[in-house]
Amino acid sequence: MDLKQIQQASYYVSGLQGFVLSEAMRLWKTKFETLQDFQREVIIHHSLNELGNFVSEMWETIAPITIAQALSEQNLEKRRVMFDCIGVAKLFAGLEAKLLDKTTLQKVRTRWDEENKPYRHTFEDTYELYQIDSEKLFGVQPTLRQLTPVFAVRCWCTTTSREYWIYVPELAALGVQRWQLKDAKPDAIRAIAWTIRIDITEPKRIYRQGDIIVVEESENSREVAPYHLNREQYLELMYSET
DSSP, X not given: OOHHHHHHOOEEETTEEEEOHHHHHHHHHHHOSSHHHHHHHHOOSGGGHHHHHHHHHHGGGOOOOOHHHHHHOOOHHHHHHHHHHHOHHHHHHHTTOEEEEEEEEEEEEEEEOTTSXXXXXXXXXXXXXXXXXXXXXXXXXSSSSOOOOXXXXXXXXXXXXXXXXXXXXXXXXXSSOGGGGGGOOOOHHHHHHHTOEEEESSOSEEEEETTEEEEEOOTTXXXXXXXXXXXXXXXXXXXXEO
């Protein structure tokens, strides 16, 4: 691609085509924490090298998209892309999400020392469940169908204390479908349990190291279609978390 082609091309961002270069660069700057992240995720073919070089030269001068700008975007598809690039953590912090449930668990887990000897580690683990009403994200829509709120569970790595926000569906957050909201019971533990999927029945133990989940089989385990953990399984089966 030469400079003219770079400037005149239409770009895909988060699965949506139709962004001009200036829009795409602002979205990329918003979505990727570093230039290296952008290059790794976007410049995936040598034919894009010139684009990568151009964006690299401009990177420090590119202004990220703000939440206010995303909210003012009238095209709902483009607005969704903006929200995707901004990310769940910034969205929930910037839009004053409502705290639905907070639970702190006292945990005792097995860890291994430098000599690979197991020991028992005691710690507190806190989970928070939040909601953003759809009107804050998409405005009041002229439709008979009410848009579903957006839910996320907030947690922290118990080793590094790094904060994580994870989207969860309404059923995982509230325990009921939309037409049963009068019986809703927000539960942060049920929500975080939903984020883990396994594919065997009657597991013996579950080990988690960061984003990696390892499930130990029992004598009665058999392979099944992947399914989400429920609250009870999460509390009973987690054996090691680092």
